[in-house]
Amino acid sequence: MTDVVDAADEPRAADGRVPGRRGLATRQRLLECAAEMLRTTSYRDLKVVDIAREAGTSPATFYQYFPDVESAILILADDMVQAGVAQFAEAVTGTTWRGRSGYEAAEALADAMITFWADHLPVLRVVDLATDEGDGRFANVRTRLLNDLNNALATAAADQQRAGRGQPGLDPNAVAGVLVAMLAHVSAHRLGFEFWGVRTDDLRATMARIIFWSISGQKPPV
Numbered sequence: 001m002t003d004v005v006d007a008a009d010e011p012r013a014a015d016g017r018v019p020g021r022r023g024l025a026t027r028q029r030l031l032e033c034a035a036e037m038l039r040t041t042s043y044r045d046l047k048v049v050d051i052a053r054e055a056g057t058s059p060a061t062f063y064q065y066f067p068d069v070e071s072a073i074l075i076l077a078d079d080m081v082q083a084g085v086a087q088f089a090e091a092v093t094g095t096t097w098r099g100r101s102g103y104e105a106a107e108a109l110a111d112a113m114i115t116f117w118a119d120h121l122p123v124l125r126v127v128d129l130a131t132d133e134g135d136g137r138f139a140n141v142r143t144r145l146l147n148d149l150n151n152a153l154a155t156a157a158a159d160q161q162r163a164g165r166g167q168p169g170l171d172p173n174a175v176a177g178v179l180v181a182m183l184a185h186v187s188a189h190r191l192g193f194e195f196w197g198v199r200t201d202d203l204r205a206t207m208a209r210i211i212f213w214s215i216s217g218q219k220p221p222v
Contacts, residue, residue, distance in 0.1 A: 038122035
């Protein structure tokens with residue numbers, strides 16, 4: 001069966017039109033150039049003319065698809081959210097959080113977060129900066145990215161408590177919130193840890209052990 005895409009979900013030009021195939025390719029090239037330039041250029045210094053030049057087109061063409069640079073970055077952020085939610089869900093769905101399989105799920109989650117942050121760090125930096133400045137649109141991006149993971153970990157913590165394991169007496173939402181904050185913060189600052197001689201493998205293993213113990217209440221089987 002062929003999936004039917006809702007027209008409301010299709011990429012649109014700045015005036016609301018749905019671009020044709022060539023237009024969609026141009027739009028995507030502009031987004032990819034913006035994302036790549038964010039790796040070496042400050043968000044505040046990124047200009048429409050520079051993105052257009054990098055994409056081999058004109059500022060006028062850029063404005064056909066995006067009102068400004070910030071709008072393009074918000075689209076990149078939305079795409080990032082969809083990818084992240086799927087990756088994080090895959091890492092935690094279906095595990096019993098017991099024994100070797102539970103610990104492997106914790107390892108998979110730690111690895112997924114580190115990898116995701118490395119892949120999307122330029123956009124995530126903008127999200128954090130704009131959120132700290134009080135921009136609700138970017139704050140919403142961060143909430144959507146991590147909310148399902150937070151809920152899944154809170155449910156797992158509650159399930160373990162009901163089974164007589166886990167962390168009795170602690171609010172499962174607090175357990176989940178602390179774990180998600182740890183994962184995001186450590187993943188965001190991985191390069192800083194490496195600068196001080198802390199290996200990424202050790203960060204990954206440490207987070208996996210903390211996740212497993214916090215959810216299951218068991219000593220990691222390592």
